Amino acid sequence: MPVSDAATHGAEDALTALTDLVQADLEACNRLIVQRMHSPVALIPQLAAHIVAAGGKRLRPLLTLAAAQLCGYRGDRHVALAACVEFIHTATLLHDDVVDESALRRGQASANALFGNKPSVLVGDFLFARAFQVMVADGSLKVLAILSEAAATIAEGEVLQLATQNDTTTTQAQYLEVVEGKTAALFAAATRIGAVVADRPEAEEAALESYGRNLGIAFQLVDDALDYAAEQERLGKTVGDDFREGKITLPVLLAFERGDEAERGFWRRTLEEREQGPEDLAQAQALIQRHGALRDTVARAQAYGDAALAALEAFPDGPVRRALAGIVAFCIARAR
Amino acid sequence: MPVSDAATHGAEDALTALTDLVQADLEACNRLIVQRMHSPVALIPQLAAHIVAAGGKRLRPLLTLAAAQLCGYRGDRHVALAACVEFIHTATLLHDDVVDESALRRGQASANALFGNKPSVLVGDFLFARAFQVMVADGSLKVLAILSEAAATIAEGEVLQLATQNDTTTTQAQYLEVVEGKTAALFAAATRIGAVVADRPEAEEAALESYGRNLGIAFQLVDDALDYAAEQERLGKTVGDDFREGKITLPVLLAFERGDEAERGFWRRTLEEREQGPEDLAQAQALIQRHGALRDTVARAQAYGDAALAALEAFPDGPVRRALAGIVAFCIARAR
Numbered sequence: 225m226p227v228s229d230a231a232t233h234g235a236e237d238a239l240t241a242l243t244d245l246v247q248a249d250l251e252a253c254n255r256l257i258v259q260r261m262h263s264p265v266a267l268i269p270q271l272a273a274h275i276v277a278a279g280g281k282r283l284r285p286l287l288t289l290a291a292a293q294l295c296g297y298r299g300d301r302h303v304a305l306a307a308c309v310e311f312i313h314t315a316t317l318l319h320d321d322v323v324d325e326s327a328l329r330r331g332q333a334s335a336n337a338l339f340g341n342k343p344s345v346l347v348g349d350f351l352f353a354r355a356f357q358v359m360v361a362d363g364s365l366k367v368l369a370i371l372s373e374a375a376a377t378i379a380e381g382e383v384l385q386l387a388t389q390n391d392t393t394t395t396q397a398q399y400l401e402v403v404e405g406k407t408a409a410l411f412a413a414a415t416r417i418g419a420v421v422a423d424r425p426e427a428e429e430a431a432l433e434s435y436g437r438n439l440g441i442a443f444q445l446v447d448d449a450l451d452y453a454a455e456q457e458r459l460g461k462t463v464g465d466d467f468r469e470g471k472i473t474l475p476v477l478l479a480f481e482r483g484d485e486a487e488r489g490f491w492r493r494t495l496e497e498r499e500q501g502p503e504d505l506a507q508a509q510a511l512i513q514r515h516g517a518l519r520d521t522v523a524r525a526q527a528y529g530d531a532a533l534a535a536l537e538a539f540p541d542g543p544v545r546r547a548l549a550g551i552v553a554f555c556i557a558r559a560r
Numbered sequence: 561m562p563v564s565d566a567a568t569h570g571a572e573d574a575l576t577a578l579t580d581l582v583q584a585d586l587e588a589c590n591r592l593i594v595q596r597m598h599s600p601v602a603l604i605p606q607l608a609a610h611i612v613a614a615g616g617k618r619l620r621p622l623l624t625l626a627a628a629q630l631c632g633y634r635g636d637r638h639v640a641l642a643a644c645v646e647f648i649h650t651a652t653l654l655h656d657d658v659v660d661e662s663a664l665r666r667g668q669a670s671a672n673a674l675f676g677n678k679p680s681v682l683v684g685d686f687l688f689a690r691a692f693q694v695m696v697a698d699g700s701l702k703v704l705a706i707l708s709e710a711a712a713t714i715a716e717g718e719v720l721q722l723a724t725q726n727d728t729t730t731t732q733a734q735y736l737e738v739v740e741g742k743t744a745a746l747f748a749a750a751t752r753i754g755a756v757v758a759d760r761p762e763a764e765e766a767a768l769e770s771y772g773r774n775l776g777i778a779f780q781l782v783d784d785a786l787d788y789a790a791e792q793e794r795l796g797k798t799v800g801d802d803f804r805e806g807k808i809t810l811p812v813l814l815a816f817e818r819g820d821e822a823e824r825g826f827w828r829r830t831l832e833e834r835e836q837g838p839e840d841l842a843q844a845q846a847l848i849q850r851h852g853a854l855r856d857t858v859a860r861a862q863a864y865g866d867a868a869l870a871a872l873e874a875f876p877d878g879p880v881r882r883a884l885a886g887i888v889a890f891c892i893a894r895a896r
Contacts, residue, residue: 265720319681345655345681346718352685353711356692360704368696368704375689382682384601 236557238550239281245547246289249303253285256307260354271339271347275314284414285310287439287551291418291432294544301421304358305367309414311355312371316378316410318348366420374413381405390470390496392488396477403444404437411440431538438532439552445525446559448473452512453559464505470495474524476508478517487511522559529556572893574886575617581883582625585639589621592643596690607675607683611650620750621646623775623887627754627768630880637757640694641703645750647691648707652714652746654684702756710749717741726806726832728824732813739780740773747776767874774868775888781861782895784809788848789895800841806831810860812844814853823847858895865892 243250261272285306292302321334322341336344352375359368385402388394415436419429451466452475466473472495480491490507494500512518529552539545579586597608621642628638657670658677672680688711695704721738724730751772755765787802788811802809808831816827826843830836848854865888875881 263716263719265716265723267719267723268716316685319685322677322681341658341677342722343719345658346715346722348685349652349655349688350712350715350719352688353708353715356704356708357712360701360708363701365696365699365701368692372689372692372696376686376693379682379686379689380599380601380604383599383603383679383686386678386682387601387603 236554238547238554241543241550242286242290242547245544246286246293249289249293249306250282250286252300252303253289253306253310254282256304256358257310260307260358261311261351263350267339267343268347268350271335271343272314272351274338275317275335276310282310283551284313284410287411287414287436287548288417290544290548291415291436292421293418294432294539294542294548295419295422295424295428297418297422299421301362301364302418304362305417305421306414308355308358308362308371309410309417311351311358312375312378313410315348315351315355316382316406318344318351320382322348364420367417370413370416370420374409377405377409379405381407381409385471388472390498391472392476392480392491392496394472394477396474399472399474399477400441403441407444407447408437408440411443412437415439428538431535434535435532435548438528438535439555442525442528442532442552443555445474445521445528446556449475449518449521449525449559451475452509452518454509464508467494467505467508468500470498474521475512475517478520479508479512479515482515482517483511518559522556525556525559529553572890574883574890577879577886578622578626578883581880582622582629585625585629585642586618586622588636588639589625589642589646590618592640592694593646596643596694597647597687599686603675603679604683604686607671607679608650608687610675611653611671612646618646619779619887620649620746623747623750623772623884624753626880626884627751627772628757629754630768630875630878630884631755631758631760631764633754633758635757637698637700638754640698641753641757642750644691644694644698644707645746645753647687647694648711648714649746651684651687651691652718652742654680654687656718658684700756703753706749706752706756710745713741713745715741717743717745721807724808726834727808728812728816728827728832730808730813732810735808735810735813736777739777743780743783744773744776747779748773751775764874767871770871771868771884774864774871775891778861778864778868778888779891781810781857781864782892785811785854785857785861785895787811788845788854790845800844803830803841803844804836806834810857811848811853814856815844815848815851818851818853819847854895858892861892861895865889 257276258273261276262269288306288309289302318335321336322344335347355371356368359371381402381404384398385406388398388402412433413436416429416433419432448466451463451473453463465471466476476491476495480488483491490504490511494504494508532552533549536545536549593612594609597612598605624642624645625638654671657672658680671683691707692704695707717738717740720734721742724734724738748769749772752765752769755768784802787799787809789799801807802812812827812831816824819827826840826847830840830844868888869885872881872885
């Protein structure tokens with residue numbers, strides 16, 4: 225499913241377009257993040273700055289800011305709540321890297337590799353608590369309910385991922401449950417909050433929740449496809465991480481399902497028994513390629529992306545809606 | 561500072577007395593804990609049950625229940641909030657054991673030893689999020705503010721503890737900051753909430769906060785003394801953990817301060833350079849004994865205990881106040 229460079233380029237422009245639309249809010253949000261991650265215990269801002277400054281795309285807070293703007297919100301509560309979303313995301317990244325024993329995050333040494341596992345666990349806890357302090361200062365029990373439920377769902381998704389790791393009998397339904405928990409729940413909460421602060425009707429809240437959830441699933445499917453991609457340059461993370469850790473993702477599930485007995489033996493040896501030789505990642509990539517598993521994973525992502533686009537139709541056309549639609553293309557274009 | 565068996569026995573009775581006074585509430589709280597730690601992801605209740613059922617004393621939720629009763633509270637919100645306090649405590653225990661690489665907790669194999677570090681981190685996150693969900697359902701922004709601040713302070717205390725680990729230049733002020741964060745903050749929040757649900761005047765809230773904070777400091781000082789005690793049977797945890805991990809606690813600070821250059825060399829070798837031989841724990845215990853460092857740590861705990869007792873004087877005498885006073889004696893008697 226090759227897409228022209230022009231289309232990919234257009235997708236990158238979508239992120240820029242969205243960022244431009246909420247520029248002032250994003251800058252205020254970044255200032256708040258730096259301000260609120262301060263602590264008299266110096267190691268906390270040091271470690272937090274490492275991961276926050278490493279400069280992710282700020283995709284989740286961007287979504288909160290844009291969703292609020294889409295709903296015609298005029299106040300400044302969305303800025304603080306976008307920072308909460310980023311704190312929760314950062315806390316889960318810190319704990320994920322400990323759990324995954326990752327050495328890289330966004331193309332740089334991960335916090336656990338640099339500072340050790342212990343501070344990563346504890347600074348994650350701090351950021352999580354701080355997110356709730358900022359929400360409490362905002363004062364909306366509804367927002368608190370949405371984000372505390374998202375946090376519990378994220379943890380459930382992560383635990384389920386652990387429980388299915390190294391298990392080739394994992395079903396696609398279980399895999400999707402992991403994805404909905406570990407990734408889509410926070411996307412859904414981030415966008416829904418935009419409608420909540422703007423005090424919009426239930427239908428718009430549900431539409432933004434659906435946009436975020438479907439976008440989040442598409443995002444994770446593409447991420448899982450990229451882990452078996454030929455080149456790793458565009459990722460800023462190591463190709464083959466999921467394979468080495470024995471994570472059961474859709475590309476593997478599809479290749480396993482479509483493979484013969486010898487191929488299933490390969491997957492069981494490498495993922496279940498964790499016996500991996502130096503040629504095995506290339507072999508895994510070849511099997512996934514042969515069965516069209518990457519192509520079909522991306523197609524599945526596209527279907528979720530289409531559902532995200534459909535949800536946006538609850539809102540009138542305009543620059544913010546177009547930019548949010550562009551984000552769907554941006555997430556999927558990463559795989560191409 | 562030997563205390564008669566009768567006094568120790570009397571102190572044990574204090575815990576029983578307090579438990580008896582809030583028996584029905586405690587049972588409701590235990591039911592709620594079991595109910596709310598449920599998740600469709602089976603590993604979560606399995607792991608959580610291991611630590612929750614291992615049966616700590618439920619000291620912190622007991623304090624919330626008793627404080628509410630002391631304030632004449634008649635509703636049932638304190639039951640759910642006591643469960644939140646226990647969830648936050650359990651989450652920090654799970655993360656502590658990962659951070660400390662502990663093999664034992666409450667005399668049993670710790671969750672991380674049994675299930676691995678990864679689920680311990682993630683189930684800790686789940687319990688923390690679940691605590692906030694239960695608070696949100698309760699609906700008090702004031703309680704949410706108190707417990708989210710406590711959670712942030714706990715994390716700060718834990719990070720500061722890491723930063724001072726293996727550092728014999730740690731000051732007593734830094735040590736106290738660690739203790740106030742990692743232990744006293746949750747005790748203080750647990751008792752303060754009792755006055756908040758009962759809607760009592762600020763002065764009673766402050767009195768209960770002071771009782772909890774001072775009790776928590778006394779509790780931790782005694783814990784730190786017990787880690788160098790002669791016998792480990794009464795602890796249900798291994799003597800010498802702090803020494804092996806190079807934690808800088810008051811017994812060590814006092815012995816270091818009072819020791820000669822050779823003794824300081826011993827502390828630097830064992831705690832800073834982490835070179836420990838099979839006889840070193842006994843040597844550490846002997847030095848601490850020789851300088852009266854255990855005795856003086858317990859005396860310091862007693863002074864904080866006295867402050868906790870003084871705070872109770874804001875309330876009229878009665879069985880609950882007497883039982884809360886007995887808890888101070890109970891915490892300190894553990895060291896004798």
